[in-house]
Amino acid sequence: MLTRVTPADSLQGRGTRHTVTVRVTHWITVVSFIALLVTGIEILISHPRFYWGEVGNSLTPPLFKIPIPSSRSTVPTGYTYVLPDQNGWSRYLHFEAAWVLLLTGLVYVVYGFYTRHFGRNMFPDRADRTWAAIRHVIAKHLRLTRSDETEGRSYNVVQRVTYLLVVFVLFPLVIWTGLAMSPAFNSALPWSVILLGGRQSARTLHFIVSVSLVLFLFIHVAMIVLAGFASRMRGMTTGIATDPRSVDE
Amino acid sequence: MNKISRRRFVTAGLATTAGISGLAIATSLANRYGLVPPDSGGIFGPGATLTYAAHRLFSRNLLAREFPRSKISTTPFANSIAPLSDDFKRLQSGGFADWHLSVQGLVAQPATLSLSDLRNFPVRSQVTEVVCEEGWSYIAEWIGTPLHEVLKALGVLSRARYLVYVSMDTDWWDSIDMEEALHPQTLLTWGMNDGDLPVSFGGPLRLRVPRQLGYKSVKFVTRLMVTDSVKGFVPALDLKSPNYGYSWYAGI
Numbered sequence: 001m002l003t004r005v006t007p008a009d010s011l012q013g014r015g016t017r018h019t020v021t022v023r024v025t026h027w028i029t030v031v032s033f034i035a036l037l038v039t040g041i042e043i044l045i046s047h048p049r050f051y052w053g054e055v056g057n058s059l060t061p062p063l064f065k066i067p068i069p070s071s072r073s074t075v076p077t078g079y080t081y082v083l084p085d086q087n088g089w090s091r092y093l094h095f096e097a098a099w100v101l102l103l104t105g106l107v108y109v110v111y112g113f114y115t116r117h118f119g120r121n122m123f124p125d126r127a128d129r130t131w132a133a134i135r136h137v138i139a140k141h142l143r144l145t146r147s148d149e150t151e152g153r154s155y156n157v158v159q160r161v162t163y164l165l166v167v168f169v170l171f172p173l174v175i176w177t178g179l180a181m182s183p184a185f186n187s188a189l190p191w192s193v194i195l196l197g198g199r200q201s202a203r204t205l206h207f208i209v210s211v212s213l214v215l216f217l218f219i220h221v222a223m224i225v226l227a228g229f230a231s232r233m234r235g236m237t238t239g240i241a242t243d244p245r246s247v248d249e
Numbered sequence: 250m251n252k253i254s255r256r257r258f259v260t261a262g263l264a265t266t267a268g269i270s271g272l273a274i275a276t277s278l279a280n281r282y283g284l285v286p287p288d289s290g291g292i293f294g295p296g297a298t299l300t301y302a303a304h305r306l307f308s309r310n311l312l313a314r315e316f317p318r319s320k321i322s323t324t325p326f327a328n329s330i331a332p333l334s335d336d337f338k339r340l341q342s343g344g345f346a347d348w349h350l351s352v353q354g355l356v357a358q359p360a361t362l363s364l365s366d367l368r369n370f371p372v373r374s375q376v377t378e379v380v381c382e383e384g385w386s387y388i389a390e391w392i393g394t395p396l397h398e399v400l401k402a403l404g405v406l407s408r409a410r411y412l413v414y415v416s417m418d419t420d421w422w423d424s425i426d427m428e429e430a431l432h433p434q435t436l437l438t439w440g441m442n443d444g445d446l447p448v449s450f451g452g453p454l455r456l457r458v459p460r461q462l463g464y465k466s467v468k469f470v471t472r473l474m475v476t477d478s479v480k481g482f483v484p485a486l487d488l489k490s491p492n493y494g495y496s497w498y499a500g501i
Contacts, residue, residue: 088494096296184500
């Protein structure tokens with residue numbers, strides 16, 4: 001399944017940057033992530049206060065508040081108006097998109113291990129597993145050096161570590177903290193919420209991990225724009241590897 | 250057509266056929282075992298069905314978390330309720346002595362029960378959390394009559410699939426499946442934290458469904474209907490209901 005780009009291929013501008021499974025799962029994830037983000041914000045607006053521990057409501061002191069108006073008149077926000085309630089469709093779509101994300105993620109992770117995609121393309125090479133290598137990549141980015149030809153075909157060590165964190169830490173955490181808020185899921189696996197320090201802690205962590213994923217999204221898109229939007233988009237849609245001669249387009 | 254693309258064509262065809270027949274079998278099995286919620290149509294149907302089916306497969310007889318009494322919230326949040334009607338106020342001034350709960354539909358002996366009738370059934374007390382879909386929560390002790398005790402005493406007919414419960418409040422009702430209705434923690438609640446259930450929390454009678462979100466725990470309950478179909482009684486689909494647009498199954 002894994003198509004490797006030989007030097008000859010890339011010199012002729014041929015070969016596959018990303019396999020079809022990676023491309024399809026990537027874009028399904030993008031669509032479901034955006035749906036989760038928009039509906040997540042809608043749900044958040046109905047109670048823009050966060051707590052720690054098991055319980056929390058408008059009568060208990062919050063850990064922190066988001067300074068926005070609410071879609072409920074019962075929440076003390078400091079604003080004199082109340083936004084329209086959008087939680088009906090937002091909650092339906094949030095959980096539907098979560099199913100799509102979860103199932104797509106499972107396909108991707110099983111594929112990644114089965115084809116050794118993670119081992120080959122994501123896990124940092126032995127030579128790169130040093131702070132010096134990481135510093136080198138960061139310094140190069142800070143100097144805004146143009147990405148060279150090899151970076152159109154392979155990930156550098158900072159990318160690899162970041163992608164592994166997103167796939168194996170942030171996404172599992174956001175799913176776990178989300179499920180921990182379900183009373184029925186709690187009845188099946190009480191430890192899912194107890195380990196997180198309680199229901200309100202789970203909700204607060206769900207928010208923090210979501211914010212981290214959004215930060216990743218911003219940096220990810222910014223890097224793609226800087227590295228060459230057209231060539232990176234081509235790599236992730238048609239799968240065609242960048243012709244080295246057009247790297248700097 | 251070269252060799253590889255023909256093989257791919259055949260593989261894709263077989264996979265599609267297997268997928269479609271698999272889906273058809275899954276749908277018929279899901280229907281038979283009660284894994285399809287009444288709001289399974291429309292664009293959100295697949296998600297709602299997956300969630301309901303997953304919960305029903307994996308948490309069928311499991312209990313909602315219960316807490317020690319020391320965890321009872323000192324600041325429970327009552328949430329807003331609609332202005333009380335004159336009928337309600339009249340019953341309230343009489344200490345709810347004339348409050349009645351009628352049980353109709355697919356039961357062997359339909360009945361109308363007063364609050365004192367309900368108190369003659371075995372009493373259950375449970376410290377559980379109220380979880381609002383908005384995100385907030387509190388823990389309280391809920392005291393009442395397990396719904397299954399009442400339903401078993403009146404005799405549920407085998408055709409029964411759902412329970413519809415109706416509030417005295419205008420256009421407020423909801424429904425749950427029989428599994429949730431017969432669940433040991435589904436409670437016809439008339440007491441809270443050692444006292445009578447306050448009106449602001451749904452008194453004199455609220456149906457607490459602790460494995461689902463707060464909006465399924467309808468306040469001021471006066472009528473129960475055991476049915477085989479909730480057509481016309483699913484708030485998620487009913488424009489008149491305050492729960493309009495909210496998913497029928499609220500375990501998440």
